[in-house]
Amino acid sequence: MSPVTPRRGRSAAGRAEVRRDLVTAAVDLFTAQGYDDTTVDDIAAAAGVGRRTFFRYFKGKEDAVSPDHERGLARIAEVFATAHPTEPLVSVVLRAGETVFDLYLSDPETARKRFALVHEVPALRDREAAMVHRYRRLFTKELAARLTDVDDGDLRAAVTGAAVVAAHNQALRRWLADGGTSDGTEACRAYFRRVAAMLPLEQAPDLEQVARRLERAARSLERRTN
Amino acid sequence: MSPVTPRRGRSAAGRAEVRRDLVTAAVDLFTAQGYDDTTVDDIAAAAGVGRRTFFRYFKGKEDAVSPDHERGLARIAEVFATAHPTEPLVSVVLRAGETVFDLYLSDPETARKRFALVHEVPALRDREAAMVHRYRRLFTKELAARLTDVDDGDLRAAVTGAAVVAAHNQALRRWLADGGTSDGTEACRAYFRRVAAMLPLEQAPDLEQVARRLERAARSLERRTN
DNA sequence: CACTCTAACGGCACTCCGTGCCACAGAACA
DNA sequence: TGTTCTGTGGCACGGAGTGCCGTTAGAGTG
Numbered sequence: 001m002s003p004v005t006p007r008r009g010r011s012a013a014g015r016a017e018v019r020r021d022l023v024t025a026a027v028d029l030f031t032a033q034g035y036d037d038t039t040v041d042d043i044a045a046a047a048g049v050g051r052r053t054f055f056r057y058f059k060g061k062e063d064a065v066s067p068d069h070e071r072g073l074a075r076i077a078e079v080f081a082t083a084h085p086t087e088p089l090v091s092v093v094l095r096a097g098e099t100v101f102d103l104y105l106s107d108p109e110t111a112r113k114r115f116a117l118v119h120e121v122p123a124l125r126d127r128e129a130a131m132v133h134r135y136r137r138l139f140t141k142e143l144a145a146r147l148t149d150v151d152d153g154d155l156r157a158a159v160t161g162a163a164v165v166a167a168h169n170q171a172l173r174r175w176l177a178d179g180g181t182s183d184g185t186e187a188c189r190a191y192f193r194r195v196a197a198m199l200p201l202e203q204a205p206d207l208e209q210v211a212r213r214l215e216r217a218a219r220s221l222e223r224r225t226n
Numbered sequence: 227m228s229p230v231t232p233r234r235g236r237s238a239a240g241r242a243e244v245r246r247d248l249v250t251a252a253v254d255l256f257t258a259q260g261y262d263d264t265t266v267d268d269i270a271a272a273a274g275v276g277r278r279t280f281f282r283y284f285k286g287k288e289d290a291v292s293p294d295h296e297r298g299l300a301r302i303a304e305v306f307a308t309a310h311p312t313e314p315l316v317s318v319v320l321r322a323g324e325t326v327f328d329l330y331l332s333d334p335e336t337a338r339k340r341f342a343l344v345h346e347v348p349a350l351r352d353r354e355a356a357m358v359h360r361y362r363r364l365f366t367k368e369l370a371a372r373l374t375d376v377d378d379g380d381l382r383a384a385v386t387g388a389a390v391v392a393a394h395n396q397a398l399r400r401w402l403a404d405g406g407t408s409d410g411t412e413a414c415r416a417y418f419r420r421v422a423a424m425l426p427l428e429q430a431p432d433l434e435q436v437a438r439r440l441e442r443a444a445r446s447l448e449r450r451t452n
Numbered sequence: 453c454a455c456t457c458t459a460a461c462g463g464c465a466c467t468c469c470g471t472g473c474c475a476c477a478g479a480a481c482a
Numbered sequence: 483t484g485t486t487c488t489g490t491g492g493c494a495c496g497g498a499g500t501g502c503c504g505t506t507a508g509a510g511t512g
Contacts, residue, residue: 015460039497050462055499129359130352136392152420158396159389159424166362166388170381194378198385200424211436218443225451241489265468276491281470 019057021047026064027113035121062127065114067103069131073138075099080142089146090196093139093160097168098189100135104172105184112180115172136165147201160199167195245283247273252290253339261347288353291340293329295357299364301325306368315372316422319365319386323394324415326361330398331410338406341398362391373427386425393421 025046029038040061044054058064079096105111118124140161147153171188181187251272255264266287270277284290305322331337344350366387373379397414407413 040499041497052462052464052500053460056460059499061498126352126356126359130355132359133352133355136388140392154400155393155396155417155420156424158392159421162388162392163385166366166384167381170384174380191381194381195385198382198426211439214440215443218447222447222450225447244489266470267468278471278491278493279489282489285470287469 015057018047018049018053022049022054022057022064024110027110027117030065030117030121031113035117035123062123065117065124066127066131067114069134072100072103073134075103076135076138077142089143089201090199093143093164093199093201094193094196096139096142097164097192100168101171101185101188101192105175105188108180108184111184112176115176132165132169135168136161139164156200160201163195163199167192167198241283244273244275244279248275248280248283248290249336253336253343256291256343256347257339261343261349288349291343291350292353292357293340295360298326298329299360301329302361302364303368315369315427316425319369319390319425319427320419320422322365322368323390323418326394327397327411327414327418331401331414334406334410337410338402341402358391358395361394362387365390382426386427389421389425393418393424 022043026038026043029042029046040054041051043061043064044051047054054064076096076099079099080092083092083095118128138161140157143157143160144154147157150156171191174191175181175184175188178187248269252264252269255268255272266280267277269287269290270280273280280290302322302325305325306318309318309321344354364387366383369383369386370380373383376382397418400417401407401410401414404413
């Protein structure tokens, strides 16, 4: 799909490395001297590139501390696209959600700094909320396409999408509150899977109704036998 | 609590009217010539005030088209604070969510324009997402405080909070898709209440009790047939 | 090796957002 | 009537984000 694009231009470092340097510079500067007191010039200078180059890698100052959400969204879409039609929807949803954990946790050190920043800087909080919104919309869209023949399919899709994303965030939050060990991915996945029982995807059998039907059948049988 | 603050300063119009003029000017200008091509100077000039005054009424350009979310958040908090302890949590959640509909729909005309703008302008979409995030956090916080003795209480709170907010938005979206009649509040409430069956708040039916009832019915039948 | 082509880079200039500061006007109050 | 209080407008400033363009390092070609 994507042939190895050769590195060109004056710098010897590839694009990925420049981006990484900018992220680390941004995270360190934001943490050290605050978000508002850090200019884009500061970040670019700390990473050894020009200010103009910064905006070629990030849409804005707020994006400098974000993981690559485009990749995360693409992974989720791929899970839905390649899932076998007979696989239960709950399973697909769980697999899709799990693929995003390592995007957040691949570098635990950076992850913790990032969480701290996102937690206390309003601009970064809002930015993260906007990204969460995109994840939620993607889940909802994919679910709605698969719940067309179910009662309240759109509502179920909206609720399930929101629930999945919320559980994902809750798992990350829980991991962070527990100290943030390096093997957070597995812990997050285990916690995240508990959401399966809370999703309104499968019609829960109405046991009350089942019991009444059995009782009625028994009474009917009773009359017959008399 | 808040005594009627007298209107002061040079202008004869009160604060509420200045704000309303700014909102209508912003909505009209954004709709007519686009969000990016409308400067704050344009809005202020159209409303007949200085540019500096605009920023005394709104934190930024994106807030000029938002309803008063602080009021909405306050209403929700009040419902939770004044709810009777024995009221089922589902009922409290539904009541809290319903109080916000008229905040969005009080003026259907403005509501439709606002929805259209928020839908197509990325900056306004992100802003709305950030506000939705605050609603979700509030619901989650209030729910978590009432689910401390339940299995996976935090997760249930996070999932339920997200689900309620998602259902709220879905109701508004549905109302808009159906043409946006003037009596949208009731329609939204009715649709919104359907989310109750999808919330992981109530414990699953007691299967042990169901089994006992079946056993009793069987024994009764057994005695009769003997 | 010499040449061309290409993509990334850096710098400059520009618009606009958001804010701190200050002077001013008009209504309330003593 | 004078004082105070509060909302207002003007001005200037820093910083974000963008369009434009010359420059440069590497890849490909002969």
